[in-house]
Amino acid sequence: MLFASEPLSVRMRPRNIDEIVGQQHIIGPHTALYKMIKNGHVPSLLLYGEPGVGKTSLAHAIAGTVxxxxxxxxxxxxxxxxxxxVVETAKLTGNVILFIDEIHRFNKAQQDYLLPHIEQGLITLIGATTENPFHEVNPAIRxxxxxxxxxxxLEPDDILILLRRALHDRDRGLGTLAVDMEERLLSMIAEASGGDARLALNLLETIIYASQKDDGSVHVDEQTVRECVENRGFTHDKKGDTYYSLLSAFQKSVRGSDVDAALHYLARLLEGGDLAAVCRRLLVIAYEDIGLANPMMGVKVQAAIAAVERLGLPEARIPLSVVTIELCLSAKSNSAYKALDAAIHDVRSGKIGDIPDHLKDAHYKGASVLGHGKGYQYPHDYPNSWVFQQYLPDELLGVKYYSPKQNGDEKYYAKVYERLEQLKQQSHFRK
Known part of the structure; x- marks a missing residue:
């Protein structure tokens, strides 16, 4: 079999938007983008997503359509x-489509040169990036x-369509070969590709080359497929948009008490090797999402982190699995930090008021002349170490920041809080 000059993934790129597989939310026949391209109009676009999802292919298909x-x-x-x-060509031929991969790496000089030609209609820009353009692409381009x-x-079913198409296409694909391959082996490639069309097609080509016999026939067996696809289904875009989405999905799964989802995202994060980020996120979860409903979880997470630091991978996965499951199944409460956020909002809004005189520092000479500390009642001198007196500034009397939840251990704190509120009301009434 002669080696092709280009990879199968390049040869099989869609020639028009009707050959696009997947991405129906963007380019399906019902979408505005599909309709305007079919009518000959191509707007400047920014396409973003993980490697292999079809950004370059979509750009080629758009150009081929118009x-x-x-x-x-x-x-x-x-x-x-x-x-x-490119600009000189556009001046001679009219509007051209310029596809720029990794557009977030454009420097200012490149942007300054290109922008007026986009505005004048000489160039239609299609930019592609693996990063979130709202974070990484210059606003002038956006x-x-x-x-x-x-x-x-892409879904595995979408990948299967591409693989079958490549096997049967005689002009661009592998259709001139007599390939003997079971459908289930194609499914193995589709599953192992992790939604990456380029990876799936290149894997298929590799497997075909590895399976060709001396007489030119191609019989693909399971062992060959397994060897070629081993460990190819996982990608980890460390410090990229996907990385932060994984951390977000992990925390939201714990918050939602979904043990299996949390373990899935934990596994993906651990495969990326960033133990420090996982430990930081677990500590945040213990206080942000568990909080007063189970205050001991903060201590348990700290102990797990200490174990992780001592053990390292792969053993570190053991304490991480335990603490992740316990966080998932624990009672949840965000009342503590929400209460503080409400107080911070008031402070930033200027709702502060003067500290009551009896609470002001009285440990310096002359403080008594100013009335500082005068009338302060020391709670430990009273039964149950509590006495009614004003603590908030006058301007904030009656404000309530903390709203207790009836979850887990917070039920106890809620009862104490409610009892204190009752005592305040009774004491204020008597006063």
């Missing part, structure tokens, strides 16, 4: 010279792009 000159550059390797050549679309990982 039959317009198409140029592709990479922001990490191309400079002003390449863009000047403002020129009428559409910002997030591409999603």
């Amino acid at each position: 039959q317009r000159d198409f140029f592709a550059i990479n922001a990490t390797a191309s400079g002003k010279k390449e863009m000047e050549e 403002s020129r792009c009428g559409q910002i679309k997030q591409l999603k990982r």
